[in-house]
Amino acid sequence: MKSVIVTGPDTVEWVETDTPTVGPRDVLLKVKACGICGSDAMYTHVGGIPPRQGATPLGHEPAAEVVQLGPDAVGVELGDHVVIDTMAFTDGFLGSGGAQGALSEYVLVIDNEPGRQLRVVPKDIPWEVAALNEPMAVAHHAVNRSGASEGDRAVVFGAGPVGLGAAISLKSKGVAHVVVVDIQPTRLEVALAVGADAVINSAEEDVIARLIELHGEAADGIGHRGRAGSDVYIDAAGAPVVVQTILAAAKHRAVLTIPAVHKRPVEVDFGAILATEIDIRTSMGYPTEIFEVTDAIIANADKYARIISHRFPFDQTLDALELARTPGAADKVVVVFD
The missing domain is CATH 3.90.180.10 (Medium-chain alcohol dehydrogenases, catalytic domain)
Structure with a gap:
């Protein structure tokens, strides 16, 4: 063969x-x-x-x-x-x-x-x-790791296959509002087609200002305002600027989950984020999710085909x-x- x-x-x-x-x-x-x-x-x-x-x-x-x-x-x-x-x-x-x-x-x-x-x-x-099924299980595991649940507001950075799969998975869990961020208009169009509530072109818009418009303004743990009201962030892009943007936007006890593969180190100012008490989680593979996501693919084959x-x-x-x-x-x- x-x-x-x-x-x-x-x-x-x-x-x-x-x-x-x-x-x-x-x-x-x-x-x-x-x-x-x-x-x-x-x-x-x-x-x-x-x-x-x-x-x-x-x-x-x-x-x-x-x-x-x-x-x-x-x-x-x-x-x-x-x-x-x-x-x-x-x-x-x-x-x-x-x-x-x-x-x-x-x-x-x-x-x-x-x-x-x-x-x-x-x-x-x-x-x-x-x-x-396999890459969507990777996305589903990232969503599970994030702890996102009904009523939350979530942001996915990167509208590639894992990011789009994460957006679908977030909506399936009853997340109230999902924003997808990318720099390619065609990818953002697909994000809307698979169920994202809003999209942000980070090459053209101020991401944090736009997230505050969409998810409201919030504060860190000691009352400093200017933070977005988003509960969950997923980095499916793997670019240092994404992590830095999320850390600048994150409110008190927001969750950042990273399924993306970062190819070089990311500089983080831990002093600047100390008061946010942000929860940073990594996500790899699919310990239990490989066949959990199959039912979603069966039920929404046309939606997944857009990926x-x-x-x-x-x-x-x-x-x-x-x-x-x-x-x-x-x-x-x-x-x-x-």
Whole structure:
């Protein structure tokens, strides 16, 4: 079968590999769609992920069809459409340093455990939408980490896939008002389409002044005014200026959750924020959320489909990877197999 593999720094190639052999409790999947993640560009640039440096199969955002079952495999049936917990494979994280990647024709679930690695989805969900399950779980975990709840006012910085997913998740939790901040008008249009209550173009507007208009004015813990009334902030952008803006805006005991990957250190004046008693939380992966978000995708497939900006056929995967790694060229790229 054909697989896309990192073979060295900044080098990704098609490689012919053996189609997996199915064991007694194994499930063979034919990959039908796989999203491209920003981390794929990082893995490529550094030449893989230890311990598989130099030979790393890519692809960790798949949707697939069950095409073969071992004689003792249970929990799924032939022909089922499934989404996948790529962190639950016994041979390492799928597409993130493990032995397999989902930018391949087939993936083998070794010793499948019902409800652990796979979740069946309705067959009318488009493959490319089902393939959003993994990044949307990342977004949903960030929202869970934030503690956002009914009636809160929230702000999401970054209208990429995780930011948009966070906006949808926040609204699903009954958050009263969600603002999305970005510098690209087209992204902000999508944010409104998926349910954001308001958007701010930070290249053209004073973000803090606009948040005070939308969420009211508040104070820090000792009464200093000029703070926004927002309860929850999510940094899905990963730019130092975002953190600095949030810290300047945050009211007493606001929560900042950071799922974004920051590529360089961020300078923070802790003296200036001491009186805010802000709660800063990081968020990584999806400890419990991988299949929690699936129901939302099933119920709102059309809304989630708006997140996808580009679709490529499998034989153009290398082009898809190149587009996805080009800053500002694409938002969410998904490879769709025949």
